[in-house]
Amino acid sequence: MTKVSMTVNGKAVSRETEGRTLLVQFLRDGMGLTGTHVGCDTSQCGACVVHVDGVPVKSCTVFAADVAGGHVTTIEGMANADGTMGRLQQAFQDCHGLQCGFCTPGMVMSAAALLAVNPTPTEAEIRAGLEGNICRCTGYHNIVRAVMQASGQASAAVAAE
């Protein structure tokens, strides 16, 4: 066991950690931040996406020790300071961009990473940006609409794929 320290959603944390501990285990089991989901555990589905130093990563495919010292943002860090939903989260609700909700944390984190570098993406850019996130309920139509809305763009015209 070695001590791994990092900043999660703005708070400094430090835990005794095995080498094999994945970032997602550090967050879920270690810190109780269960908003980040494990879907496939094989880096296919994207339910576990979080941000490390501002870029999206699949937290099931990164060792916690490898991001020691880093700044991690999870879905829990996406809410407003008063606990209400952030703009992107609200857009997912408004546009019904989810059904069972299991993939949603990863979808929101990937979408947020996209908007950070491309504030007004086209529909095609949104679909490319969410390529690593799989939803098995709804298809992607309303998710794309939600990202359009969150980026201040008209979302009615999004074509079903």
Added chain:
Amino acid sequence: MHNFQFVKPTTVADAVAALEHDGAQALSGGQTLIPTMKQRLAAPEVLVSLTGIDAMKGVCKGDGGLHIGAATPHAVVAREAAAYYPALAHLAGHIGDPAVRSRGTIGGSLANNDPSACYPSAVLASDAVVVTNKRQIAADDYFQGLFSTALQLGEIITEIRFPIPERAAYVKFDQPASRFALVGVFVAKFAGGVRVAVTGAGEEGVFRWKEAEAALSAGFHMAAIEDLAPPKQRMIGDLHGTPEYRAQMVKVMTKRAVGAA
């Protein structure tokens, strides 16, 4: 996953020393190695992360081409190589998905030499040089078959040096679930001739399609390979495509790459 000792050196020398332990294994972005370890197909006793070595990161224009640190993630190559070598940046920007591109590195991809990975085709078509802690390896000598390379035990790729072609393009027909190349072709036209490298198709991994190179060196246009037979290399056959299908797709993708270059 079996447990292991995790170490993260900050210099190449320290990484080389750490890899001398029995059962030590280098870890770059981990986008292949970590899933492999979860399956217990790999069980290193010491895992040596290479992502803390600043000297192995970054993209810069150097003597005779573009120098890319081996621990540079795909997303950074996609962004920073764009001004110098657009075809290479395009390739990097279409590996896997955005989260994979945040972590996966060029050196990790080349050390693994997956027969369906994108980067080996760029390295081979560009006649790039693979620089390690010990030596410089020409692309033609580096790739030695399925998941096999010229790397020796404990040897670390530190940098890749790409000559920049006059014209180039990479066209990938991707397997939509994995986003690996079902067939990918990288075409690079230099003053001295054209190089064509194929990934995803050959049973022995990435290869040069020399008949197409000769035809395209004589005239760099799509029609130049119209009458060529598909490459003679033994092709992968799996549930996604037969060997005959892949051989035909090599030709189609080569034509598209020439058109796009």
